[in-house]
Amino acid sequence: MPTLQSSEAVVLKTIDYSDTSLIVRLFTEQFGKVTVIAKGARRSKQAPAGILRPPNHLAVWYQHKDERDIQTLTKFEFVTRYSRLSSDLAKSAAAMVTIEMLDRAIHDFDPHPILFRLVTATLRHLNLSEEDVSVMLHFYQLQLSRQLGFAPHLNTCMNCGRPLSEAALDLTTGELMCIQCRPGGALRLPPQAVDYLQDLGRIHIARLGTVHPPDQAKKEVGQFLLKYLFFHVDGMSNMKSMTFWQQVQAE
Ligand SMILES: [Zn+2]
Structure with a gap:
């Protein structure tokens, strides 16, 4: 059975995966480095995929299963917006x-x-x-x-x-x-x-x-x-x- 985990996290790396999804490597505060898939994130209007880019600081929720390497991201939102980083x-x-x-x-x-x-x-x-x-x-x-x-x-x-x-x-x-x-x-x-x-x-x-x-x-x-x-x-x-x-x- 998967368990729902939540943590603050910093996005380390993001890779486009298929037309709609992203693979995202996170450094989570609670669990360390975790790789997740954000299914449908490239098409979503509610949660723009631009949020899932380094070096953003987010709160994330994902379904964790021990036997798999890539976990399933279910929800994410900003903790801190680094609005000035991108312009300098x-x-x-x-x-x-x-x-x-x-x-x-x-x-x-x-x-x-x-x-x-x-x-x-x-x-x-x-x-x-x-x-x-x-x-x-x-x-x-x-x-x-x-x-x-x-x-x-x-x-x-x-x-x-x-x-x-x-x-x-x-x-x-x-x-x-x-x-x-x-x-x-x-x-x-x-x-x-x-x-x-x-x-x-x-x-x-x-x-x-x-x-x-x-x-x-x-x-x-x-x-x-x-x-x-x-x-x-x-x-x-x-x-x-x-x-x-x-x-x-x-x-
Ligand atoms: Zn010496």
């Missing part, structure tokens, strides 16, 4: 990176309510605030690594324990080390970049507007966070959204 290229590119990174980092039916709150808070913040979009994205990436259980040590060298002021990524362990320990380490972070990273590590999302790193530090930390996530999460490389985000940044 940098914001929508950053939102897509947020979603694609999440999709690649999590597994089916593995609920993670704190990660759900992080993602929805990041999207809400991207939508509403006028703050630096890259700072928001860096904050999210750092917090994502923390929620997935492999946050970098930002304050002391993993090898010798000295306070970090200038650092390098050690590519055998995927950890930050001081430059005395890793003089030839990949991706060197000068003191301003380490300062910025440390600020990101201790600040609350509501206070991100107070962080104003120099452009160079932002660039270096962006590169570091990507390399760091690639190292620790299988399948994080070659993200289309990241290529798009980098193009938007370069313009």
